[in-house]
Amino acid sequence: MTAPTVLGTHIEVRGLTVRYKKRAALDGLDLDLDAGVHGLLGPNGAGKTTLMRVLATVAKPTSGRVALLGHDLSDQRALRVVRRRLGYLPQHFGYYPRFTVREFVEYFAWLKEMPGSTVPLAVDHAIERVGLADRADERLKRLSGGMLRRAGIAQAIVNSPDILLLDEPTAGLDPEQRVDFRQLLRSIGVDTCVLVATHLVEDVAAACSEVTLANGGRVVFRGTPDELAGHGDGAADGDSPIERGYTAVLRADRAR
Numbered sequence: 457m458t459a460p461t462v463l464g465t466h467i468e469v470r471g472l473t474v475r476y477k478k479r480a481a482l483d484g485l486d487l488d489l490d491a492g493v494h495g496l497l498g499p500n501g502a503g504k505t506t507l508m509r510v511l512a513t514v515a516k517p518t519s520g521r522v523a524l525l526g527h528d529l530s531d532q533r534a535l536r537v538v539r540r541r542l543g544y545l546p547q548h549f550g551y552y553p554r555f556t557v558r559e560f561v562e563y564f565a566w567l568k569e570m571p572g573s574t575v576p577l578a579v580d581h582a583i584e585r586v587g588l589a590d591r592a593d594e595r596l597k598r599l600s601g602g603m604l605r606r607a608g609i610a611q612a613i614v615n616s617p618d619i620l621l622l623d624e625p626t627a628g629l630d631p632e633q634r635v636d637f638r639q640l641l642r643s644i645g646v647d648t649c650v651l652v653a654t655h656l657v658e659d660v661a662a663a664c665s666e667v668t669l670a671n672g673g674r675v676v677f678r679g680t681p682d683e684l685a686g687h688g689d690g691a692a693d694g695d696s697p698i699e700r701g702y703t704a705v706l707r708a709d710r711a712r
C-alpha cells in the first residue's frame with residue numbers, strides 16, 4: 457500500500473485554545489510541524505496531553521484552527537480521511553486483557569480501515585518493529601508494563617501513519633528498549649511527522665530533530681535540541697546541557 461502524498465504542512469495549529477471551565481489548558485497555541493521526530497516537552501500541566509488529544513481528534517478545541525495533512529479538523533468529512541492516516545499512543549490506554557498482542561494490533565488496523573489484504577503483514581511488521589515478535593500470541597494481561605507500552609506503540613504504527621502522536625511512549629521501558637525505541641523513532645521520522653510528548657529530555661536529545669517546549673498552554677521555545685541546550689550556558693540548574701537549557705527557558709518564561 458502506498459501512502460498518499462502529503463500536501464502542505466503535516467500539522468498546522470493556529471491560536472488553539474482548550475478550556476476546562478475557567479482554566480485554559482491550551483492558550484492560543486501556534487505550531488507547524490513537518491516530517492521528522494519532534495519532541496514535546498513541558499512541566500506537569502503545560503498542556504502536552506491536551507494538545508496530543510486535539511491532534512488525535514479525540515478532544516475538540518474551544519477556539520482556534522487545526523489542520524492535519526492539509527485538512528481542517530472542523531470539517532467532519534475530513535476527519536475520517538485524517539484518522540486513517542494517524543497513529544496515536546495515548547498516555548493511558550484501555551485494552552481487553554484477553555486479547556493477544558496480535559489481536560490487539562489487528563483490532564486497531566480494522567479501526568483504521570486498512571484494506572483487509574494488507575492487515576496480516578502490517579500487523580506482523582508492526583509487532584516485529586517494537587520487538588514483540590516472540591510474544592505475538594501472548595495475552596495482554598500476561599505482559600509487563602513495558603511490553604504493554606510496546607504493544608501500544610505497535611497499534612499506533614500499524615497503518616504506517618503520516619502523523620504519529622506518542623504520549624510518554626518510553627514510560628516503563630527498560631534502558632535497552634529505550635535505545636531501540638529511539639532508533640525506531642529515527643527510522644519512522646524520515647518521512648513521517650512524529651510528535652513525542654515526554655519528560656525524558658535525554659530521549660529528546662538523542663532521538664529528536666526538533667523540540668517544542670510548552671508552558672502554560674503556549675509554546676515558549678521551538679528549535680533543535682542543541683539550540684535548547686544553548687539556552688543553558690551559564691548558571692542554570694540541570695545535569696546535562698539540554699536539562700540546563702530546559703530549566704533556563706522555563707525560568708525566563710515564568711519571570712516574564
Ligand SMILES: Nc1ncnc2c1ncn2[C@@H]1O[C@H](COP(=O)(O)OP(=O)(O)OP(=O)(O)O)[C@@H](O)[C@H]1O
Pocket residue numbers: 476479480481498499500501502503504505506507
Ligand atoms: N479533563 C480535564 N478536566 C479539567 N482540567 C483538565 C482536564 N484535563 C487537563 N486539565 C487541566 O489542563 C491543564 C493541562 O493538562 P495536560 O494533561 O494537558 O498537561 P500535561 O502537560 O500533559 O501534564 P503532565 O506532564 O502532568 O502529563 C492542567 O492544568 C490540567 O489540570
